[in-house]
Amino acid sequence: MDYIFAEGNGRVISGKDKIFGISTLAKEAVARDGKENVTNATIGALIDDNGELIVLSSMVEVLKNMKPAEFAEYAPIAGIPEYLEILPRAAFGDYRPDGYIEACATPGGTGTIRNTISCYSKYGDAVLTSNWFWSPYNIIATEIGRRIETYEMFDENEHFNLKGFEEKIVELLKKQDSLVIIFNAPAHNPTGYTPSDEEWDEIVAILKRCGAGGKKITMLLDIAYIDFSGDSSTARSFLPKFGNMPDNILVVAGFSASKGFTFYGLRTGAMLCITQNKAIADEFKRVTSFASRGSWSNCVRVGQLALAKVFNDEALLKKVFDERKVYEDMLSARCNAFRESAAAADLRTCPFKGGFFVTVPCENDDAVNEELFKDNIFGVAIGGGIRIAISAISEDKCRMVPGKIAAAINKVNG
């Protein structure tokens, strides 16, 4: 990669934004053929059947009632106290893991990823995630002098590849003193995968086995989609498994209000640590505040305050949850429609349970995706597969798309 004036510092900065390019094509198709004839499955946000962004009106009400000073004032670096207080409930619901829990506000879930890597890995270290992953992980890691390494996410039986996961941790811990693992679940982006209860047990057992030699492991649970992974109340039931970990295994949960409270642009999130060791929890508070100060300083105050108001008012909280439930059910219906239709079309997908995305693995994914453009279907070729944002397309379109993908794969790959 050549730079004119800028310093690359190990980063690959191409300037090309694939998703933006495809979504421009989708917009052109809408202008040409009408929105009912276009499937824009590129957008990572919840969109209604008419193509409009869904915004929880109950959250809008809260925002509208803010006094000027409530949104204009700076927030403390680690977050406003009322927000810090409600965070364990907002993130963990009724399933709070055992241990010392400390929190630090971050601008969305993205901030948690950045701070976890910066605070718990060394320069040059590998950060581990699955081979299907949200591409900004790579940007965040390389931006601060780390790199991503991956394990194959699924085995030959389309189950989570527990063996590959463990082998890769062992391999990296032979070379490094510590390891940050980014684990995005439930409703993983881009696949929609959620581990079963038994798989979560195995994942915890693997972490304990790999940490038995005493090396430090930080398990970042990226729970950005937890409220749209099926049932938002039971989706959290796996969390207590991450309590009572040995001292050398730090668990960090990445809470995001972007999806669950439709606060995408309000940049409201938090990182929460779970540890048995009070000194490590206290240190978490100190180092994450420092990392925040050295990057974005403080976070948007109004988003924090809005969540604090909602979680401190049971009636309001019920209103928000009731409103959201309608959309959770809408997304589940889209998910089921896609699943049934994929089965009918004999289309192989990555195993999925819910969330915003489904991925269809295929060879020549760019060519297959371009073939789909001819049907006005716009997904994203993500290297080895096509990602379809079911969050952004109607149930009818979820029913229609799998057959079209199967036909496109057939045409391109024979």
Ligand SMILES: Cc1ncc(COP(=O)(O)O)c(C=O)c1O
């Ligand atoms: C896998 C994953 N993690 C985290 C996030 C965090 O998003 P935000 O920073 O908007 O909360 C996203 C958003 O798209 C995501 O897809």
